[in-house]
Amino acid sequence: MSTELSPHVSDITPGRGALRPARSWLHSDAPSLSLNGPWRFRLSPTASGPEDFAADGFDDRGWDSIPVPSHWVLEGDGAYGRPIYTNIQFPFPIDPPHVPDENPTGDYRRHFDLPADWSDAERVLLRFDGVESLFRVWVNGAEVGSASGSRLAHEFDVTAAVRAGGNTVAVRVHQWSAASYVEDQDQWWLPGIFRDVTLLARPVGGIEDVWLRTGFEDGHGRIEAEITADASAFPVTLRIPELDIEHVWTAPGEIAPLDVPDARPWSAEQPRLYEATVSTAAEAIALRVGFRTVEIRGDLFLVNGRRVVFHGVNRHEAHPERGRVFDEAHAREDLARMKRFNVNAIRTSHYPPHPRLLDLADELGFWVVLECDLETHGFDQVGWAGNPSDDPAWREVYLDRIRRTVERDKNHPGVVIWSLGNEAGTGGNLAAMSAWVHARDAGRPVHYEGDYTGAYTDIYSRMYASVSETEQIGADGARSPLLNCTPAQSARQRTKPFLLCEYAHAMGNGPGALDQYEALVRQYPRLHGGFVWEWRDHGLLAAAPDGTPYYAYGGDFGEVVHDGNFVMDGMLLSDDVPSPSLFEFAAVTRPIDLVFDGGKVAVTNLRHTADTADLSFRWRVEHDGVRVASGELDVAVLAAGESGWTPLPPVTPAPHAETWLTIDVALASPTPWAPKGHVVATAQLDCTARRPVPTVRQQADWQPCDGHRSLGIAEFTGGSLVRLGDRPVSGPHLELFRAPTDNDESPSDGVEGSDDSIAGTSHADLWRRDGLDRLTVRRIGVEHTQDALRTLDKVSAANSAVWVMMESIWSVEDGELELRVEIEPSHGWRTVWPRIGIRFDLPDVAAPVDGAEWFGLGPLESYPDSLHAARTGHFTSTIRDLSVDYARPQETGHRAELRRLTLTSGATEVLRIRTLADTRGRRPGFTLSRHTPQQIARAEHPFELTDSTTSHLIIDAAQHGLGSRACGPDVWPEFALRPESRTIRLRIAAG
Ligand code: GAL
Numbered sequence: 001m002s003t004e005l006s007p008h009v010s011d012i013t014p015g016r017g018a019l020r021p022a023r024s025w026l027h028s029d030a031p032s033l034s035l036n037g038p039w040r041f042r043l044s045p046t047a048s049g050p051e052d053f054a055a056d057g058f059d060d061r062g063w064d065s066i067p068v069p070s071h072w073v074l075e076g077d078g079a080y081g082r083p084i085y086t087n088i089q090f091p092f093p094i095d096p097p098h099v100p101d102e103n104p105t106g107d108y109r110r111h112f113d114l115p116a117d118w119s120d121a122e123r124v125l126l127r128f129d130g131v132e133s134l135f136r137v138w139v140n141g142a143e144v145g146s147a148s149g150s151r152l153a154h155e156f157d158v159t160a161a162v163r164a165g166g167n168t169v170a171v172r173v174h175q176w177s178a179a180s181y182v183e184d185q186d187q188w189w190l191p192g193i194f195r196d197v198t199l200l201a202r203p204v205g206g207i208e209d210v211w212l213r214t215g216f217e218d219g220h221g222r223i224e225a226e227i228t229a230d231a232s233a234f235p236v237t238l239r240i241p242e243l244d245i246e247h248v249w250t251a252p253g254e255i256a257p258l259d260v261p262d263a264r265p266w267s268a269e270q271p272r273l274y275e276a277t278v279s280t281a282a283e284a285i286a287l288r289v290g291f292r293t294v295e296i297r298g299d300l301f302l303v304n305g306r307r308v309v310f311h312g313v314n315r316h317e318a319h320p321e322r323g324r325v326f327d328e329a330h331a332r333e334d335l336a337r338m339k340r341f342n343v344n345a346i347r348t349s350h351y352p353p354h355p356r357l358l359d360l361a362d363e364l365g366f367w368v369v370l371e372c373d374l375e376t377h378g379f380d381q382v383g384w385a386g387n388p389s390d391d392p393a394w395r396e397v398y399l400d401r402i403r404r405t406v407e408r409d410k411n412h413p414g415v416v417i418w419s420l421g422n423e424a425g426t427g428g429n430l431a432a433m434s435a436w437v438h439a440r441d442a443g444r445p446v447h448y449e450g451d452y453t454g455a456y457t458d459i460y461s462r463m464y465a466s467v468s469e470t471e472q473i474g475a476d477g478a479r480s481p482l483l484n485c486t487p488a489q490s491a492r493q494r495t496k497p498f499l500l501c502e503y504a505h506a507m508g509n510g511p512g513a514l515d516q517y518e519a520l521v522r523q524y525p526r527l528h529g530g531f532v533w534e535w536r537d538h539g540l541l542a543a544a545p546d547g548t549p550y551y552a553y554g555g556d557f558g559e560v561v562h563d564g565n566f567v568m569d570g571m572l573l574s575d576d577v578p579s580p581s582l583f584e585f586a587a588v589t590r591p592i593d594l595v596f597d598g599g600k601v602a603v604t605n606l607r608h609t610a611d612t613a614d615l616s617f618r619w620r621v622e623h624d625g626v627r628v629a630s631g632e633l634d635v636a637v638l639a640a641g642e643s644g645w646t647p648l649p650p651v652t653p654a655p656h657a658e659t660w661l662t663i664d665v666a667l668a669s670p671t672p673w674a675p676k677g678h679v680v681a682t683a684q685l686d687c688t689a690r691r692p693v694p695t696v697r698q699q700a701d702w703q704p705c706d707g708h709r710s711l712g713i714a715e716f717t718g719g720s721l722v723r724l725g726d727r728p729v730s731g732p733h734l735e736l737f738r739a740p741t742d743n744d745e746s747p748s749d750g751v752e753g754s755d756d757s758i759a760g761t762s763h764a765d766l767w768r769r770d771g772l773d774r775l776t777v778r779r780i781g782v783e784h785t786q787d788a789l790r791t792l793d794k795v796s797a798a799n800s801a802v803w804v805m806m807e808s809i810w811s812v813e814d815g816e817l818e819l820r821v822e823i824e825p826s827h828g829w830r831t832v833w834p835r836i837g838i839r840f841d842l843p844d845v846a847a848p849v850d851g852a853e854w855f856g857l858g859p860l861e862s863y864p865d866s867l868h869a870a871r872t873g874h875f876t877s878t879i880r881d882l883s884v885d886y887a888r889p890q891e892t893g894h895r896a897e898l899r900r901l902t903l904t905s906g907a908t909e910v911l912r913i914r915t916l917a918d919t920r921g922r923r924p925g926f927t928l929s930r931h932t933p934q935q936i937a938r939a940e941h942p943f944e945l946t947d948s949t950t951s952h953l954i955i956d957a958a959q960h961g962l963g964s965r966a967c968g969p970d971v972w973p974e975f976a977l978r979p980e981s982r983t984i985r986l987r988i989a990a991g
Helices: 178-182 328-340 355-364 377-382 392-409 428-440 467-474 487-494 514-523 580-588 763-769 933-938
Strands: 032-034 037-046 064-068 084-086 102-114 123-128 134-139 142-148 154-157 165-174 187-189 197-202 209-217 220-228 236-240 245-249 258-260 274-279 284-289 294-297 300-303 310-314 345-347 367-371 415-419 460-463 498-503 527-532 540-543 549-552 592-597 600-605 615-623 626-633 643-647 659-667 679-686 709-711 714-717 720-724 730-735 775-785 788-797 804-813 816-825 835-842 851-858 871-878 900-905 908-916 925-929 951-959 982-990
Touching (some): 142 154, 178 392, 220 236, 284 355, 310 367, 310 498, 328 355, 345 527, 355 367, 367 392, 392 415, 392 428, 467 514, 467 527, 514 527, 592 659, 659 871, 679 871, 709 804, 720 730, 730 775, 730 816, 835 982
Parallel strands (some): 345 367, 367 415, 460 498
Antiparallel strands (some): 037 064, 037 102, 123 154, 134 142, 134 165, 209 220, 236 245, 236 274, 274 284, 294 300, 540 549, 600 643, 615 626, 615 659, 659 679, 709 714, 714 720, 730 835, 775 788, 788 804, 804 816, 835 951, 851 871, 851 900, 900 908
């Protein structure tokens, strides 16, 4: 029995011997010694190996060396096991609190010399900032304790164990333990000592802990200090030079609030911090103080008296090579990037990050929801039977976790909400955590999404609520009870501010509908925005068999159970490349709104605190994407929340070109996160003089044709196009398939979104059922006139009785080659379609097509429910850059509302295509790729798409929306593509 062999791993305990109460992670001038660096390391397959390695004189010369901090599964090229990815599933039998005998266990050892001048220290502490999942510690052979709570700090008093000169520390880390049952977050399981290890000398007369609680009310700052120190350590002095504060507390009891009349407030937009020190004769602690008051008033969440809107992201600690090991430079750049994309808030899903992250968040300016390290989601699979959240045996584990969370990070002004954890069901232990937080910190509300009925938390929180449900919550919607609530519980929830702790699941290509959520937030004050799931993909850098690097996801390491690419659901790809969804997010959450009306524009400052003095409003006029005039608008400074009208420059529409006025709102000077000129919002006004679209010339005398002929630059055989100019080209082929996105592949719950959804069946499965990926053609006829050729094709799939008629008419109009394609579905199609398009294949020739130049929407891809980042303009791109390298290849690259496209090969123009709007004024979009949708759909990773020099151009009359059905609502009905007749008209010229 594993319980007998390894008693520690199955113990329900937060550990033994770590210091309590936990305290702040402080910047002190007391001596410390980092124990990061190479440690001796040995990995065993079970937890129960002999403990002799902990002995002082143990000979570890045969052991390997491993860096601390690190995860052992990411070191040693696979010699120490592999990462495992699961979402909800436990990668071991659900047998709480037991874990299997197969329990990878890492033994670590290192020597250190105790600095000679530490002899007068009162105490020596050994701090671990993060170890996954249960560890035991020995110093010079004496066990000093054990701890679990992987993403929490633990300190041990090792005063009695250390000695002058050389010392040995030994640590045994078990991958699995009882704690694993409460650490079932959706992420990689990554064992090891993955955060810093530090030895701390605690001086006589030092400060054990300090908490500078701040407030900002009626234009005044306030500090309420809590100093934990021996009476003999006093006097304690607080100094804030910038505010001329030097305040001395002479004894512990008499700490009264301090009024700070000159303080300026801290906010995420204006993160005003003041350098402070709190010192005794023996120790000085450096803090950065931000003054702000967090408050819930009715159903509003306010900071400094103003409503906060969270344009947030869920942030995991994820690095493609280091896993959850903190890389400060990388994290800082990540946070700066968030700021550049208008992200103003972070939920630290689902555990406290490295403590330095919060310093960065204070400094750069983010509202932070700081979440405890807790999730028991796997119990959902057994109807929550045995869920630790409601089992008194686990109470102390839960309390220990929340105490460590709050105590460590309580000084950060950026932290405005405490979150108890994620997806841990509900129960008395969560209620006890909340009660503890309320008693300890009255200055910040408590969040936990799983408290559906609002029994013990302060904020009404949901994840993945649909647009309609969110609207109902915003609009009060007292008609029906809320999810999982009785009418009385619903009434209670309705009195609270609402936030979406997760929404807009950004897996693969998507999400759609970000704008719809934002519109609701602007309409209903109770809705405080939310946190996109999630900031970045968690791909781990790996190599394909041929050495090609790629980002691995679940299953790539041969896991027994795993959840595939569900871990790749960020707006940022694993290699830090922002996906189009991040640009969409930035456009939708713009801090400045511009609405045109006649010759003027209404400018609205949507910010929380900042006025518009830091911004410039630059305009430009373009004719067919070419700039003809530009300047700067004179916009009066607007306070946060204010609007004002500004006259527009006069714009004269060009006679033969589209005329667009664009306004970019940009930073007038550099910030710590972006250079001067960085654009925070853009708006465009179409000033084009309307011109009629050439009507379709009706042709009469059609004659049967053997199909061999040429028309302008086009050559046909059997009625089929074989050549355009000097290029072999085939097409148009009807293309109704797109390589399914992760949202397309996701089974429906049968409730949301488009009325085609069938419970349990994904759109992609329905498309494959209907054979959209394997269409076949029967040519019904080929006819011609003197200057035209037409073909009629019936397109269908094996074993299908529904079809699409496609008529293609080539003609010469006004000296130009025109192709008009009429697409007409039969009755009986039962699903939405991914696209209605025509494909041209340009096979390999000496100089393959390798780029595009176009006038239309760009520069990035756009889909019907994700269009805000796209602007009308003239763009160029290589064929490579037209596609996004989603971790699992899928539909990518559609650029809507195309006017003109030139395919290029190096500097040579190969083909020039102009689109004509259909009778309803709609224009097609285009995709140019080296691979067909069918080829892309077969690949699981980008490296499986083998090199090709063939290019495929798809002109789409329409595309289906994106939605976020991989975890959330399907495509909104308005953006769902139902089978319908469409016309595509192109004018084509050779280069
Ligand atoms: C939520 C969960 C997240 C993540 C997401 C889907 O239910 O809280 O951790 O799993 O779904 O990616």
